[in-house]
Amino acid sequence: MVAVENRLRVVAHVSEAIDHYLLGDNVNLERFVQDELVYGLRVAVEAQILAGAGTGENMTGILNTSGVVVQAFATDALTTVRKAITTLEASGYTPGVIVLHANDWEAIELLTVTSGATDVRGVPIDPVARRLWGVPVVLNQGLGEDTGLVIGDGAVTVDHDGQVEVKWSDAVSDDFVKN
The missing domain is CATH 3.30.2320.10 (hypothetical protein PF0899 domain)
Structure with missing residues (x-):
């Protein structure tokens, strides 16, 4: 047994700006955008689990783990x-x-x-x-x-806090929208 100390990291998936009224007026569109954001998040987490570099905020992926x-x-x-x-x-x-x-x-x-x-x-x-x-x-x-x-079996674990959140925000800087 070896103790491993680590911390939770936030994996974010961001969309380009969408008109607030379009989302508010169409529940199906809001649900579609939410599903797409969660899908993008899943792809990003899978990429980290497989090939994360282990530097900065990146997880250490399976392909970058010693002893493989x-x-x-x-x-x-x-x-x-x-x-x-x-x-x-x-x-x-x-x-x-x-x-x-x-x-x-x-x-x-x-x-x-x-x-x-x-x-x-x-x-x-x-x-x-x-x-x-x-x-x-x-x-x-x-x-x-x-x-x-x-x-x-049991060689890889991904610990998480069980939270997946989709947050809508009108607080977007002009620099972010332009880039």
Whole structure:
């Protein structure tokens, strides 16, 4: 056990100025803008978790954490992921999640329907539940093609205070609006 001391950071997502009356007169537009801001926030937090530099207000992302084991590409995406799972398990960890770019997941799925299908017959790919060898697969476009993560169960935590707020403000400086 190692004590880790850190602090909460605010991750903000800002929109360009929107006429207050447009939002006030149209509940659907207000809800749409709010949903878009929350989506942008989610993308920003994911980017920090994956690749944050760890400097200033940035979190230290998984890809910038010391001790991460790198699995070299081996034959195809399917083989590479399996080798990464083996490396993780050989170190005594249980795989908790696989993170892939959508194109890499597609390549894995298409292996089962191409001429190489006999090579992967019986491989536990569940495209509906999006699981590979029983491990959940999540897609992240920010990760980039040909880069994937097999993360050990409980290896990554994101502590938060449970608050996500969308705040509207008319107090915007002219310099901010112009930039």
